[in-house]
Amino acid sequence: MHSDHNTAWSSCLSKIRNDVGDQGFETWFKPIRPLRLDNKVLTIQVPSQFFYEYLEEHYVQLLRNVIDIQLGKDFQLEYSVVVDTGDGSNQPYTINLPNNPSRNTSKGYNSKPEPRREMGSFELFGYDIKLNPSYSFDNFIEGDCNRLARSAGYAVAQRPGVTSFNPLMLYGGVGLGKTHLVQAIGNEIVNGAEKKVVLYVSSEKFANQFFDAIKNNNIQEFSNFYLKVDVLIIDDVQFFEGKEKTQEIFFHIFNHLHQNGSQIIMTSDRPPKDLDGLMERLVSRFKWGLTADLQQPDYETRIAIINRKMQADGIDIPDNVIEYLAYSVDTNIRELEGVIISLIANASLVKKEIDLELAKQTLKSIVHDIDSEVGIDYIQKTVSEFFKVSIDQLKDKTRKKEIVMARQLAMYFSKEYTNLSLKSIGYHFGGRDHSTVIHAVQTVNDLYDTDNNFKKSVDELRKKLKLKSI
Ligand code: ADP
Ligand code: MG
Numbered sequence: 001m002h003s004d005h006n007t008a009w010s011s012c013l014s015k016i017r018n019d020v021g022d023q024g025f026e027t028w029f030k031p032i033r034p035l036r037l038d039n040k041v042l043t044i045q046v047p048s049q050f051f052y053e054y055l056e057e058h059y060v061q062l063l064r065n066v067i068d069i070q071l072g073k074d075f076q077l078e079y080s081v082v083v084d085t086g087d088g089s090n091q092p093y094t095i096n097l098p099n100n101p102s103r104n105t106s107k108g109y110n111s112k113p114e115p116r117r118e119m120g121s122f123e124l125f126g127y128d129i130k131l132n133p134s135y136s137f138d139n140f141i142e143g144d145c146n147r148l149a150r151s152a153g154y155a156v157a158q159r160p161g162v163t164s165f166n167p168l169m170l171y172g173g174v175g176l177g178k179t180h181l182v183q184a185i186g187n188e189i190v191n192g193a194e195k196k197v198v199l200y201v202s203s204e205k206f207a208n209q210f211f212d213a214i215k216n217n218n219i220q221e222f223s224n225f226y227l228k229v230d231v232l233i234i235d236d237v238q239f240f241e242g243k244e245k246t247q248e249i250f251f252h253i254f255n256h257l258h259q260n261g262s263q264i265i266m267t268s269d270r271p272p273k274d275l276d277g278l279m280e281r282l283v284s285r286f287k288w289g290l291t292a293d294l295q296q297p298d299y300e301t302r303i304a305i306i307n308r309k310m311q312a313d314g315i316d317i318p319d320n321v322i323e324y325l326a327y328s329v330d331t332n333i334r335e336l337e338g339v340i341i342s343l344i345a346n347a348s349l350v351k352k353e354i355d356l357e358l359a360k361q362t363l364k365s366i367v368h369d370i371d372s373e374v375g376i377d378y379i380q381k382t383v384s385e386f387f388k389v390s391i392d393q394l395k396d397k398t399r400k401k402e403i404v405m406a407r408q409l410a411m412y413f414s415k416e417y418t419n420l421s422l423k424s425i426g427y428h429f430g431g432r433d434h435s436t437v438i439h440a441v442q443t444v445n446d447l448y449d450t451d452n453n454f455k456k457s458v459d460e461l462r463k464k465l466k467l468k469s470i
Helices: 005-029 049-070 147-158 178-190 203-215 219-227 244-259 280-286 299-312 319-328 333-349 356-366 376-387 391-395 401-417 422-428 434-450 452-464
Strands: 033-038 041-046 076-083 091-097 121-124 127-130 168-171 198-202 231-235 263-268 290-293
Touching (some): 005 041, 005 049, 049 219, 121 219, 203 219, 203 244, 219 244, 244 263
Parallel strands (some): 168 263
């Protein structure tokens, strides 16, 4: 028989380790301290309520079985939860683990930790997360393409967590204003009368933080951080596709926040039903509140956006130029902004007033590649066939080595053989940044010089693209 809590718990641990694997063990079981063993009740201390919930949700059956086997069926487990109140006076309290865990549906607590009162700016594990104050409702132009999303967003900003728009899920293609709109909601709340803790984070940053938390063994700090917010804005959740562990933790945080009446706002580049690599139970939660899409801007909205941008820069341009731009650039607002910036830059370079002629020249050099024999579509098709990857893979976020290489090569050839700007090329590869394209070109150049096999592939591809080697 195990007479003391330490040996009792360590006998349980040895069983648990076999079942949960190293990582699960390090993360969820190593931080547990056995406290006492009295009257067949083993009390263990867990660092927080979140910890307890996570154990309960994921490991309750395992714990029960292990206790049954190692200690006996009449033994009980009790958690003692140390709540981090942030002021050093950590108060433990106790939750019982019932004998029949399947009946344990009601949780006898609802003590939301005191949030930190800072204004939309935080740091976790060296990652800065803050709202960008330049995104506001004021400078978000309303049009048919975004009316529903905007008004739902505005309603949420006035009464976060109170409307039925919880979660609020906004989706739409790249450059259509998702980030702008959700940041505007965040800024509106932060500037409002009620002091709310608002956190904006990209899904990528969230995933990286989580990864670091696992690596450095401070899942605890990670989850506490996210559980303290009144409003969680999480951008581009399509990034969670295929990342099961990250989805698990997000699911948990989502449930906890939602249950406590915190507002959750998310964006995605496609409707929830098309988020293939996400767990069904997560996707179904996304549909609990309101889902609204942002569409490509219509002509009137494009006119209004150009006018607004020019106004903001104090620049006057003729109506026919505005119309020409609005007519020609219909893909998305980011692209439209890019054209406007290039036009202003060109005008100052050649020291000319902006007129139709200059607008046409600018546009020709950055948007269309009509003159070029080899277009970006053709390059993507050729490269994808050559490496046997799909065109979608060239555009998505997969980081598999072969796909990254194919993607970088396709970017490299696009830069070489089309008139597209770096920005535009990035856009055609799933909305990547221009710096990603620069990086791709450099990588290809480096490898071409150092790796013979790689050099062969490049030369062969060049032939396939019906272009002579330089
Ligand atoms: P997404 O997150 O959907 O890719 P962003 O929110 O980053 O798009 O928007 C791209 C650019 O277009 C940003 O500079 C943003 O300010 C601008 N923009 C998007 N929608 C609007 C709008 N309705 N009014 C004014 N500017 C907009
Ligand atoms: Mg965005």
